[in-house]
Amino acid sequence: MMVHSMTEEVDPGRARQWRFLRILALGTVLLFTVGVTIGLVAAHVTRDGDASPRFLAILAVAVAVAAGAAWLLLRETRRPTGEAPLTRKERLNRNILIGSGLLGGVLGVTMVLAAGTDDPLAAFLDAPLPPWVAAAFIVILAVVLPALSFYWQKAAVDELEIDAYKTGALYALYVYMIGAPIWWFAWRGGFAPEPSGVAIYFITTFTMLIVGFAKKYR
Amino acid sequence: MKNRLKVLRAERDWSQAVLAEQLDVSRQAVNAIETGKYDPSLPLAFKIARLFDMKIEEIFDDGAQHD
Numbered sequence: 001m002m003v004h005s006m007t008e009e010v011d012p013g014r015a016r017q018w019r020f021l022r023i024l025a026l027g028t029v030l031l032f033t034v035g036v037t038i039g040l041v042a043a044h045v046t047r048d049g050d051a052s053p054r055f056l057a058i059l060a061v062a063v064a065v066a067a068g069a070a071w072l073l074l075r076e077t078r079r080p081t082g083e084a085p086l087t088r089k090e091r092l093n094r095n096i097l098i099g100s101g102l103l104g105g106v107l108g109v110t111m112v113l114a115a116g117t118d119d120p121l122a123a124f125l126d127a128p129l130p131p132w133v134a135a136a137f138i139v140i141l142a143v144v145l146p147a148l149s150f151y152w153q154k155a156a157v158d159e160l161e162i163d164a165y166k167t168g169a170l171y172a173l174y175v176y177m178i179g180a181p182i183w184w185f186a187w188r189g190g191f192a193p194e195p196s197g198v199a200i201y202f203i204t205t206f207t208m209l210i211v212g213f214a215k216k217y218r
Numbered sequence: 219m220k221n222r223l224k225v226l227r228a229e230r231d232w233s234q235a236v237l238a239e240q241l242d243v244s245r246q247a248v249n250a251i252e253t254g255k256y257d258p259s260l261p262l263a264f265k266i267a268r269l270f271d272m273k274i275e276e277i278f279d280d281g282a283q284h285d
Contacts, residue, residue, distance in 0.1 A: 087239045159259050160247035216246060218255070 019076070020217040026073040033066035034105060038112050074098070093156040100148065107137065125198055161216055168212030175207045176200065220279045224252040226270050241265055 040059050086094065108124075114133040115123035129137075153162065180200055186192035227237050227248075234248045241248070241262065250256035258266065267274045 085235065087235055087244060089238075089242060090244050093244070158243035158247045159262060160244065160250055160256055163256070 020213065023073065023076055023217075024213070026069050026076065030066055030069040030073060033062050033069065034108075037062045037066060038109055041109075041112075089156060089158060093152070093161075096148070096152050096156050103140075107140070111137070161212075164215035165208070165212040167215050168208040168210070171211040172204045172208035176204045179203065219257050220254060220281065221251065222277050223248070223266065226272075226277065227252075240269055 037059065040055070040062065044055065110133065111129070112123040114129055115127040117123050117127045157165075180195065183192060183195045183200070187194050223237075227234070234245045234252075238245045238248045243262070247256065247258075251258050263274050263278060267277055270277065
């Protein structure tokens with residue numbers, strides 16, 4: 001049967017894999033350049049230094065690349081097929097993800113600035129925070145995030161995506177259950193650094209996201 | 219699991235987006251079902267069957283032999 005042009009498949013075969021790689025690459029570039037920007041600004045603020053032309057040039061490049069990656073990413077997710085407009089559920093899904101990303105960015109910048117250290121890495125990992133900042137983060141993680149996640153699961157994602165993330169969660173749980181004790185034994189055996197809760201958290205979370213995205217867009 | 223979703227959709231000249239909107243799922247879900255990469259849940263299969271005014275087994279085929 002001849003299939004009318006209106007009924008073209010979305011992202012058939014290799015095109016879909018390339019699209020997944022493009023989103024992954026753009027997301028990585030965006031995260032990296034946002035991190036560089038935050039680090040530069042935080043280091044500059046905490047050191048109270050002058051803005052040299054070299055500093056401003058590096059900052060401008062980082063911001064420009066981040067903005068470009070964000071725009072391309074938005075464009076990529078706005079029309080996943082390159083053909084038809086997004087459905088209601090896809091639009092809501094995209095908007096919630098963008099909102100969550102912006103919230104995460106605001107929280108990241110707040111954490112770095114509130115930590116008051118000239119080491120951006122320490123500001124993310126283990127520098128002391130003012131009690132009100134720590135309390136605000138706890139409330140956001142304990143109340144806002146579960147509520148947003150619940151709404152997202154109920155209203156914005158369909159069963160294909162839920163299935164993909166369930167698979168990602170299963171892989172992440174295995175990575176945690178097996179990887180964490182391996183690191184622990186390696187540390188006790190003297191051939192690895194002490195296990196880092198932050199590192200284990202991010203490894204587990206990224207495993208879930210990467211496997212989930214891979215299953216959704218495969 | 220094999221299915222006739224793509225053919226039924228083409229007969230009505232619906233895009234994947236149109237079908238996805240009617241089923242309240244994403245186009246990726248429609249595409250994954252059509253290409254056999256994802257088997258829909260029973261509630262979604264019923265929804266598809268009702269939309270096309272057919273029985274589930276007239277759309278989906280699990281390959282099992284009938285007696």
